[in-house]
Amino acid sequence: MEFFIQQLINGITLGAVYALIALGYTMVYGIIQLINFAHGEFFAAGGYMGVILISYLAAQGLHPYACLGISLVLSMGYCALLAMAVEQLAYKPLRQASRLAALLSALGMSIFLQNGLMLTQGVYDKPYPTEITAGGFEWGLISVSYMQIFIVGLTAVLLVALNILVFKTRIGRAMRATSQDKVMAALVGINSNRVIATTFAIGAALAAAAGIMVGLYYGSVNYSMGFVPGIKAFAAAVLGGIGNITGALIGGLIIGMVEIFAAGYISGEYKDVFAFVILIGVLYFRPTGIMGENVDDTRV
Amino acid sequence: MANLTLDDICVRFGGLQALTDVSFSLTEGEVVGLIGPNGAGKTTVFNVITGVYKASSGKVDYDGSTITGLRPYQVLSMGIARTFQNIRLFQNMTALENCMVAQHSRSKVGVIGAVLRSSAQRREEEVIAEKSQKALDFMGLGDKTDEVASNLPYGHQRRLEIARALASEPQTILLDEPAAGLNPAESVELMEYIGHITDLGINVLMVEHDMKVVMGICSRIVVLDHGVMIAEGLPGEIRKNPTVIEAYLGQ
Amino acid sequence: MKRLLALIAALAVMTMVLTGCGEEKAAEKVLKIGTMSPLTGPYAADGNDIRQGAEIAIEVIKEQGGIEGFDDIQIFPQDTACDPKQAVAAANKLINDEVTGVVGAYCSSSTIPASETLAEENIIMLTPASTSPKVTERGLTNMFRTCGRDDHQAPAAVKFMKDVAGVKSIFIVDDKTTYSQGLAEGVAAAATAAGIEVKEHDHVNQGDKDYSAVLTKVKAANPDLFYISLQNSATGALMMIQAKRMGVDAILMGQDAVYHPKLVEIAKSAAEGAFCTFGAIDKDAEAFKTFVSKYKAKSGNEPGAYSAYAFDSAMAYLLAVKAAGTTDAAKVRAEILKLDFTGASKQVSYQENGDSGSNYTVYQVKDGKFVPYWNSLSGEKY
Numbered sequence: 001m002e003f004f005i006q007q008l009i010n011g012i013t014l015g016a017v018y019a020l021i022a023l024g025y026t027m028v029y030g031i032i033q034l035i036n037f038a039h040g041e042f043f044a045a046g047g048y049m050g051v052i053l054i055s056y057l058a059a060q061g062l063h064p065y066a067c068l069g070i071s072l073v074l075s076m077g078y079c080a081l082l083a084m085a086v087e088q089l090a091y092k093p094l095r096q097a098s099r100l101a102a103l104l105s106a107l108g109m110s111i112f113l114q115n116g117l118m119l120t121q122g123v124y125d126k127p128y129p130t131e132i133t134a135g136g137f138e139w140g141l142i143s144v145s146y147m148q149i150f151i152v153g154l155t156a157v158l159l160v161a162l163n164i165l166v167f168k169t170r171i172g173r174a175m176r177a178t179s180q181d182k183v184m185a186a187l188v189g190i191n192s193n194r195v196i197a198t199t200f201a202i203g204a205a206l207a208a209a210a211g212i213m214v215g216l217y218y219g220s221v222n223y224s225m226g227f228v229p230g231i232k233a234f235a236a237a238v239l240g241g242i243g244n245i246t247g248a249l250i251g252g253l254i255i256g257m258v259e260i261f262a263a264g265y266i267s268g269e270y271k272d273v274f275a276f277v278i279l280i281g282v283l284y285f286r287p288t289g290i291m292g293e294n295v296d297d298t299r300v
Numbered sequence: 301m302a303n304l305t306l307d308d309i310c311v312r313f314g315g316l317q318a319l320t321d322v323s324f325s326l327t328e329g330e331v332v333g334l335i336g337p338n339g340a341g342k343t344t345v346f347n348v349i350t351g352v353y354k355a356s357s358g359k360v361d362y363d364g365s366t367i368t369g370l371r372p373y374q375v376l377s378m379g380i381a382r383t384f385q386n387i388r389l390f391q392n393m394t395a396l397e398n399c400m401v402a403q404h405s406r407s408k409v410g411v412i413g414a415v416l417r418s419s420a421q422r423r424e425e426e427v428i429a430e431k432s433q434k435a436l437d438f439m440g441l442g443d444k445t446d447e448v449a450s451n452l453p454y455g456h457q458r459r460l461e462i463a464r465a466l467a468s469e470p471q472t473i474l475l476d477e478p479a480a481g482l483n484p485a486e487s488v489e490l491m492e493y494i495g496h497i498t499d500l501g502i503n504v505l506m507v508e509h510d511m512k513v514v515m516g517i518c519s520r521i522v523v524l525d526h527g528v529m530i531a532e533g534l535p536g537e538i539r540k541n542p543t544v545i546e547a548y549l550g551q
Numbered sequence: 552m553k554r555l556l557a558l559i560a561a562l563a564v565m566t567m568v569l570t571g572c573g574e575e576k577a578a579e580k581v582l583k584i585g586t587m588s589p590l591t592g593p594y595a596a597d598g599n600d601i602r603q604g605a606e607i608a609i610e611v612i613k614e615q616g617g618i619e620g621f622d623d624i625q626i627f628p629q630d631t632a633c634d635p636k637q638a639v640a641a642a643n644k645l646i647n648d649e650v651t652g653v654v655g656a657y658c659s660s661s662t663i664p665a666s667e668t669l670a671e672e673n674i675i676m677l678t679p680a681s682t683s684p685k686v687t688e689r690g691l692t693n694m695f696r697t698c699g700r701d702d703h704q705a706p707a708a709v710k711f712m713k714d715v716a717g718v719k720s721i722f723i724v725d726d727k728t729t730y731s732q733g734l735a736e737g738v739a740a741a742a743t744a745a746g747i748e749v750k751e752h753d754h755v756n757q758g759d760k761d762y763s764a765v766l767t768k769v770k771a772a773n774p775d776l777f778y779i780s781l782q783n784s785a786t787g788a789l790m791m792i793q794a795k796r797m798g799v800d801a802i803l804m805g806q807d808a809v810y811h812p813k814l815v816e817i818a819k820s821a822a823e824g825a826f827c828t829f830g831a832i833d834k835d836a837e838a839f840k841t842f843v844s845k846y847k848a849k850s851g852n853e854p855g856a857y858s859a860y861a862f863d864s865a866m867a868y869l870l871a872v873k874a875a876g877t878t879d880a881a882k883v884r885a886e887i888l889k890l891d892f893t894g895a896s897k898q899v900s901y902q903e904n905g906d907s908g909s910n911y912t913v914y915q916v917k918d919g920k921f922v923p924y925w926n927s928l929s930g931e932k933y
Binding site: 174201202 | 350352371372373376377381382384388390391392393397400401402403404405406407409410411414415417421424425428464465468
């Protein structure tokens with residue numbers, strides 16, 4: 001039982017990270033039907049920006065929590081700007097082109113950003129000051145680190161904030177309107193280019209937050225760290241029903257849990273296999289993903 | 301004030317001449333009907349005015365400035381709103397939200413303000429909701445506030461489209477076949493609503509096939525055939541105009 | 552008129568380029584060495600260690616006056632990405648570049664197919680890092696290995712577990728590469744033979760960051776020692792950090808791939824007390840000191856796990872070419888087999904099959920440094 005609970009906690013933590021990254025995929029897909037393969041790189045860039053800022057601020061003698069908070073906000077802002085630049089450069093000129101062209105542009109952007117990180121930050125892993133959030137609780141076999149609580153808590157806060165943004169604000173209404181009917185949205189006064197840029201920015205900011213949490217949780221960041229979680233988060237977004245915010249959360253949690261339980265009860269060797277078998281299985285019976293039925297209801 | 305003038309508008313799609321030298325104007329509080337057989341270019345006129353299509357030549361003036369070449373959202377913020385022949389509501393939003401979206405260009409709080417739930421943001425939301433509710437009330441949809449658009453009956457959806465256009469606080473409204481699919485009783489109701497709209501000082505340009513509606517409320521009528529203006533005048537004159545009759549009968 | 556001018560200008564440029572090339576060819580005789588290692592992908596760090604190690608060997612030889620009969624020594628670094636297909640492509644690229652000797656690759660799974668491609672063109676290959684026994688067991692005369700072998704490393708590790716650490720049970724995790732899984736299987740077999748209980752042998756995937764599931768298993772199994780066979784030091788560090796956080800209190804033991812200053816830099820206190828096996832290095836030797844100071848000056852980093860082996864591999868090739876006075880593969884091979892020099896990693900000499908012998912030592916992380924703890928050859932603690 002303790003073993004099960006511990007694995008459950010592990011799964012929720014990993015799932016929360018996937019969910020945060022998946023939101024970016026799903027929001028961008030919802031609004032311009034583009035699978036933004038460069039999204040994982042925002043996650044990596046956020047992780048790097050975070051450690052650079054934390055180290056700098058810590059050197060200025062700030063309290064560790066203040067360092068963390070400020071770095072989190074600034075990194076999210078940085079990645080938001082980066083994503084807007086990427087959108088402007090690589091996707092906007094292709095808005096009228098075929099979807100395949102934009103997809104290829106996204107793949108190219110991913111390679112470009114990853115190599116940019118490698119050239120500027122080096123090939124070695126960059127260590128995170130994990131001592132900021134060291135420690136946790138233990139009950140027998142079960143251990144919960146502060147970092148796990150922090151990850152799940154911050155994910156919950158960001159999700160609530162995102163939901164309010166999308167469903168209760170002017171920007172959110174504009175995003176939903178644009179995703180449903182771009183021409184009509186323009187005709188009721190919405191500048192769709194700006195809304196699309198905003199969507200990219202929000203998705204990238206969430207990925208940046210995930211990048212910092214992953215850095216703190218696992219202890220280091222690496223230029224190629226965006227690739228694998230990017231693929232998993234993409235799978236999570238598709239599983240949950242791409243274009244659907246709640247779906248991204250559910251998909252993220254499922255992929256995280258399946259991975260952990262497959263590794264915990266069967267073998268770590270096959271965990272990815274299980275994750276993707278679940279994905280294929282769900283898509284076989286529900287091609288639109290878990291939340292696919294009312295996909296239009298809540299999609300951004 | 302809010303005078304819309306089309307000046308020698310031409311639109312070409314490849315080799316197809318969709319509009320040729322179309323010129324007419326619309327003044328404050330006026331209801332002008334735009335009629336003509338199918339494929340005459342009526343909707344193209346709307347698309348040129350609202351910036352969906354670019355005119356090949358000619359210009360559109362509004363409120364003393366040229367609006368040709370502006371993007372659709374900029375045209376709306378100038379004060380020109382529009383409805384569609386086939387209903388294009390945001391189907392998954394509530395009636396109120398549909399109207400609130402139209403307030404986009406009349407409000408300004410951005411992402412940061414929205415996330416922080418600043419007091420300015422909350423105040424603005426309240427104002428937007430209030431104005432949108434007024435637009436719904438105006439179109440007799442006051443009790444349908446939280447109804448999801450796709451669940452509304454057809455006639456109500458038509459009226460919601462107009463309510464949404466009104467919610468953007470326009471001075472000019474372009475209505476594309478507002479009576480399409482309505483039964484005679486609903487058509488009469490619609491004419492009353494359009495009358496109320498002009499009472500607000502909003503001028504209306506309307507494409508409509510239902511001649512009862514057109515003749516009933518339009519102060520002037522413009523007739524298009526194959527992209528060319530063949531007549532312009534009072535309803536009585538148009539009804540007797542031989543060219544117009546030929547164009548319709550020739551169909 | 553403009554067109555005519557442009558034409559004349561183009562012709563003029565072409566003439567200059569052509570004569571430039573001609574001159575170069577006539578005057579220079581260049582010794583070309585390739586390196587093969589992962590310069591991109593998850594093992595790019597180790598790949599760079601190797602490239603830089605080889606570069607420094609060339610630098611040293613040049614400082615000593617170069618090699619008679621050659622005007623210059625050039626290096627051609629190729630990226631294998633630890634991918635067999637790309638390794639073969641890299642080997643072909645090096646063949647086109649007309650290199651005569653190659654230092655590399657890193658992953659055994661790259662070294663093996665690449666060496667076969669290079670063998671067809673009689674190009675000498677010296678691996679500084681591939682420890683899979685298969686590397687030197689295919690009868691290839693162009694293949695040499697400067698580092699140790701896994702079938703020596705596994706028994707050394709198990710001997711340490713039994714005789715020195717006195718453990719009764721172990722839990723093994725690997726990340727499924729030819730190298731890491733092969734070594735882990737070797738350890739499992741040797742441990743069982745030595746009477747140590749292997750509680751479980753589990754696997755993780757390359758590129759994983761989250762090891763919580765497998766570590767929960769380790770904690771539940773409660774072994775005396777947790778043997779970590781991962782492909783590189785950064786993932787080793789992640790494993791150690793998470794193990795400590797989870798409260799795994801087994802002894803942590805890794806292998807040669809986690810022996811890297813970056814392990815300690817990333818894992819910090821989580822690596823404290825952990826053991827790992829790596830070749831014995833005489834840090835007081837003059838060759839080692841020179842190498843380290845040159846390496847730091849050039850790259851700004853501490854040498855990585857395989858930098859010294861890469862340095863020695865390149866050195867062995869250069870010395871052999873110098874002695875042979877030619878790049879002819881058969882003559883160079885004969886000279887390589889005659890070598891016996893003090894390198895940065897060890898006393899380097901090669902056997903007929905291309906191996907250079909293993910001298911595994913157990914190191915322990917103490918105050919953020921790898922400190923020699925126990926020598927598997929002598930069976931004594933330092």
